Amino acid sequence: MSGPRWQTSKLSASPPFEKWDDWVEYESTAWPKKVEKHYRIVPSLCFNCEAGCGIVAYVDKETHEVRKIEGNPLHPGSRGMLCAKGAATPNQLEDPDRILYPLKRVGARGEGQWEQISWDQAMQELGDKMRQLYDQDRQDEIMYHIGRPGEDGYVNRVLAAWGVDAHNSHTNVCSSSARLGHQMWCGSDRPSPDWENAKTILLLTSHLETGHYFNPHAQRILEARRKGARMITIDPRLSNTAAKSDVWLPCYSGTEGAIFLCIARHLLETGAYDRNFVETWVNWETYLERRYPEADRTFDSFIEKLTDEYSQWTFEATARECGLRVESLRQAAEAVAEAGNAFATYSWRSAASGNLWGWQITRCLDLLIVLTGSYGTRGGVNLASWNKFKPTHPNMPEKHEQWNELLWPNEYPLSFFELSFLLPHFLKEGRGKIGMYFTRVFNPVWTYPDGFTWIEALTDETKIECHVALTPTWSETAWYADYVLPMGLSTERHDNQSQETHAARWIGFRQPVKRVAIEADGRNLSSTHEANPGEVWEHDEFWIELSWRLDPDGALGIRKYFESPGRPGEKIRISEYYQWMFENGVPGLPEAAAAQEMTPLDYMRRYGVYSVEEGRSEPPYTRAIPASDAAGAAHDPQTGIVSQDGAAIGLRLGDRTVAGFGTPSKRLEFYSQTLVDWKWPEYALPTYVPGHVHWRDLDRDGNEFDLLPNFRLPALIHTRSTVKWLYEISHDHPLLVHPADAQRLGINTGDLAKVTTAIGYFISRARLSEGIRPGVLALSHHLGRWRLQDTVGVSRMASALVNLERDGQTGRRLRQINSGGAYETDDPDTKRVWWNEVGVHQNLAFPVQPDPVSGMHCWHQRVRVEKAGPDDQYGDVYVDLAKSRQCYQEWLAMTRPAPGPGNLRRPRWLNRPLKPVPEAFVMPSQ
Ligand code: SF4
Numbered sequence: 001m002s003g004p005r006w007q008t009s010k011l012s013a014s015p016p017f018e019k020w021d022d023w024v025e026y027e028s029t030a031w032p033k034k035v036e037k038h039y040r041i042v043p044s045l046c047f048n049c050e051a052g053c054g055i056v057a058y059v060d061k062e063t064h065e066v067r068k069i070e071g072n073p074l075h076p077g078s079r080g081m082l083c084a085k086g087a088a089t090p091n092q093l094e095d096p097d098r099i100l101y102p103l104k105r106v107g108a109r110g111e112g113q114w115e116q117i118s119w120d121q122a123m124q125e126l127g128d129k130m131r132q133l134y135d136q137d138r139q140d141e142i143m144y145h146i147g148r149p150g151e152d153g154y155v156n157r158v159l160a161a162w163g164v165d166a167h168n169s170h171t172n173v174c175s176s177s178a179r180l181g182h183q184m185w186c187g188s189d190r191p192s193p194d195w196e197n198a199k200t201i202l203l204l205t206s207h208l209e210t211g212h213y214f215n216p217h218a219q220r221i222l223e224a225r226r227k228g229a230r231m232i233t234i235d236p237r238l239s240n241t242a243a244k245s246d247v248w249l250p251c252y253s254g255t256e257g258a259i260f261l262c263i264a265r266h267l268l269e270t271g272a273y274d275r276n277f278v279e280t281w282v283n284w285e286t287y288l289e290r291r292y293p294e295a296d297r298t299f300d301s302f303i304e305k306l307t308d309e310y311s312q313w314t315f316e317a318t319a320r321e322c323g324l325r326v327e328s329l330r331q332a333a334e335a336v337a338e339a340g341n342a343f344a345t346y347s348w349r350s351a352a353s354g355n356l357w358g359w360q361i362t363r364c365l366d367l368l369i370v371l372t373g374s375y376g377t378r379g380g381v382n383l384a385s386w387n388k389f390k391p392t393h394p395n396m397p398e399k400h401e402q403w404n405e406l407l408w409p410n411e412y413p414l415s416f417f418e419l420s421f422l423l424p425h426f427l428k429e430g431r432g433k434i435g436m437y438f439t440r441v442f443n444p445v446w447t448y449p450d451g452f453t454w455i456e457a458l459t460d461e462t463k464i465e466c467h468v469a470l471t472p473t474w475s476e477t478a479w480y481a482d483y484v485l486p487m488g489l490s491t492e493r494h495d496n497q498s499q500e501t502h503a504a505r506w507i508g509f510r511q512p513v514k515r516v517a518i519e520a521d522g523r524n525l526s527s528t529h530e531a532n533p534g535e536v537w538e539h540d541e542f543w544i545e546l547s548w549r550l551d552p553d554g555a556l557g558i559r560k561y562f563e564s565p566g567r568p569g570e571k572i573r574i575s576e577y578y579q580w581m582f583e584n585g586v587p588g589l590p591e592a593a594a595a596q597e598m599t600p601l602d603y604m605r606r607y608g609v610y611s612v613e614e615g616r617s618e619p620p621y622t623r624a625i626p627a628s629d630a631a632g633a634a635h636d637p638q639t640g641i642v643s644q645d646g647a648a649i650g651l652r653l654g655d656r657t658v659a660g661f662g663t664p665s666k667r668l669e670f671y672s673q674t675l676v677d678w679k680w681p682e683y684a685l686p687t688y689v690p691g692h693v694h695w696r697d698l699d700r701d702g703n704e705f706d707l708l709p710n711f712r713l714p715a716l717i718h719t720r721s722t723v724k725w726l727y728e729i730s731h732d733h734p735l736l737v738h739p740a741d742a743q744r745l746g747i748n749t750g751d752l753a754k755v756t757t758a759i760g761y762f763i764s765r766a767r768l769s770e771g772i773r774p775g776v777l778a779l780s781h782h783l784g785r786w787r788l789q790d791t792v793g794v795s796r797m798a799s800a801l802v803n804l805e806r807d808g809q810t811g812r813r814l815r816q817i818n819s820g821g822a823y824e825t826d827d828p829d830t831k832r833v834w835w836n837e838v839g840v841h842q843n844l845a846f847p848v849q850p851d852p853v854s855g856m857h858c859w860h861q862r863v864r865v866e867k868a869g870p871d872d873q874y875g876d877v878y879v880d881l882a883k884s885r886q887c888y889q890e891w892l893a894m895t896r897p898a899p900g901p902g903n904l905r906r907p908r909w910l911n912r913p914l915k916p917v918p919e920a921f922v923m924p925s926q
Helices: 087-096 119-135 154-162 175-186 214-226 254-269 276-282 285-291 300-307 313-320 326-338 348-356 358-371 420-428 451-458 515-518 539-550 575-582 589-595 600-607 672-679 722-728 739-745 829-834 880-892
Strands: 023-026 034-046 054-062 066-071 104-106 114-116 143-147 191-193 200-204 232-233 245-247 343-346 381-383 436-440 467-471 482-485 493-498 505-510 609-612 643-644 647-653 657-658 704-708 734-736 750-758 760-768 776-778 785-787 799-806 810-818 861-867 879-880
Touching: 023 880, 034 515, 054 515, 054 575, 087 722, 104 119, 119 358, 119 436, 119 482, 119 539, 143 154, 175 348, 175 358, 191 300, 200 326, 200 358, 214 313, 232 326, 245 326, 254 300, 254 313, 254 326, 254 358, 276 300, 276 358, 285 300, 313 326, 343 358, 343 381, 343 880, 348 420, 420 451, 420 734, 420 880, 451 880, 467 861, 539 575, 575 600, 589 609, 600 609, 647 861, 734 739, 734 750, 739 861, 879 880
Parallel strands: 143 436, 200 232, 200 343, 232 245, 436 467, 467 482, 704 776, 734 760, 785 799
Antiparallel strands: 023 034, 034 054, 054 066, 104 114, 104 482, 191 381, 493 505, 505 609, 643 647, 647 657, 704 861, 734 776, 750 760, 750 861, 760 879, 799 810, 810 879
């Protein structure tokens, strides 16, 4: 073949590409007989995290069933490998508890009574309801709340066509603080390290085993380790990653920023920084001008002041603050210093998402990338915006003009992104209401903190008039929907997806493999649901159909965006959509396809992926701006900024105009004027700020602890892990307690422990472990699923049957009736379920704790622990809603609301997932 490069080694387990159309294996179930089985191997993308790894489905040529999933060796990100979650995809397809038909509630919302309806009825009722909102000028009450999109730009285009500011995400419980920290430095909200060529790797938390872009990153980190790279891991927990590191720094959580400033001090004092890089790219002159107007405006003066800024962070002082050994800190600092500009690091969830001011932890970490000059280098750190490829979609609508204050409230002008987890509180205080609420692959009742407040909002039809859950599986949130509509899994839908997995750019094509196989065998299908099980639709076709039902005659100006490019006035087919994209929106793909006598769509159907850029000779920020782009641009000789129509487009360096970074100054902003302008001057520089659960504040004699609830288990997938292979690996999550603490508490392994938070408590089972530092507790994310009926709801092997009780006032309690255990279905394996505890839903007992700047929910909890009492049962959760309301108000009071300069709601240079026209950023006059 001469398509994409085969990525695996000589020992590849993948069938040769030439045989993908007819691959023969012996049928395993016929053993010991040798019965030949013929497969068509169809590429697609995994959908079990955001990494977008390439998969291949073995589609039985007789039945068109998917028999197994393996890695696509042509995919440059995942290179033929998968993690356990990807390999478990067949479990999801065959899950006996998955939803196969559209359901509409009967009775009260949340009562759990459903009737099966046709898709035609569902579509018509939703289209009519939405049309009513438009006719009443209430279209701004539409909201689309996505958990895991798995696609780039498709639904944003739908919402833009509808002309509504309706996009809501889960980012504020995931990565907001990390994003804000990166953005303020470099103008891109996430890094993309070149792990495989790094000399020193610094990880916050268990990145290697569970991190963001887990499989593509982990394999490259391991490759670097094989080549001799050193690895430092910061985590209060002895994760598998920490255990594999050269240096493990189990600091008190929330003190990570001090470690980075200590390493920065070491680099400065030993001269181990990249002088040329820092002098050229950091906005040091602005810092001197604003902080030290009397000082010499020279780079040496800057270095002197910078060294002073962080001089307090000696190894000894840092060791005291962070609870570490001096020698470990020194080893870490020396490893960073010796890396030169091949220093790779990453901050995503973990410390940044756990702590108040977590974005400052990221700011401090990025200072190390800057000082080592590792931006864009081999073995250094690229920016996501350089490595993620965004194709052009067909017939793009104009930007919308609205500003949805339920999603973008004035209190959080710098948030990344929507304040989604505060939505029930906003609704409760009458900031607005929702006419049509779509949740897609999302489960706020279970995933978010303060879930009982979510249940209150979802059951109140005066606040949320209509809730449509678009989901492949049951969830705690879908239970509170009016319509539950089954959506396809990774091998049952189309998407384009690209992720910044390494120093290159690619675009992948997720496709419904059964449909592709059936059509390859000569039978054309008009929609993907004809190939999917039951009546499962793919979401792309759902949005097209719904848009037509909303605007059947085109009077709203919406329908035209969902018409065929080649058949005017007719509904677009999904193959036409991607055909247009691959022919017009992906540079180089048409030529690569033509070289193999294929259309671009056929190329993507055959290979599943295209490499847009395999590597680069120079970092993008040093690239010269073409003279044609800079023609007529203004140049400020003092700052070097080159701008056009008031927007900075580059930076003049000598006689060259280069792209620079995405910040207002086009440089790396050590001094952030944006933070100053938006009322946070004390945090203009990377600064160590203790978090909200600082070890010195804890009442240790009163058994107070810092609880870490936000680390992942590598085999689980948020709300889609409820399948047999994954739950057999991970079905329970003990509360990790250090033996010294356990002795004081009188708790042993297996005992029930009562963990009291600011708004209630939960009951978990303890496990003593020296892999957690004293004073800190850990209870993993992912587990504690529940259902309210025995045979309908979240998969029985993965959930507890529970009662939700009220005390007549503001108290709410969840109590488990039973959980796990064997049961009868068509799948004989459900009779073999041997586990009887499936975790505790701890998030219910957490108050909302939004960081006042990034809007990130600060996950770590200040808790009190004791042995459970005689009335307590495993899995109990109790919450007082009055206290959860009070916590919301206390955290809200920490904000410094808009407007900022120019009466703006938010700086225009900060991104939003669905950015409106610039005028929408201006606050309306009172
Ligand atoms: S890392 Fe695992 S779950 Fe994520 S896309 Fe890759 S194979 Fe799927």
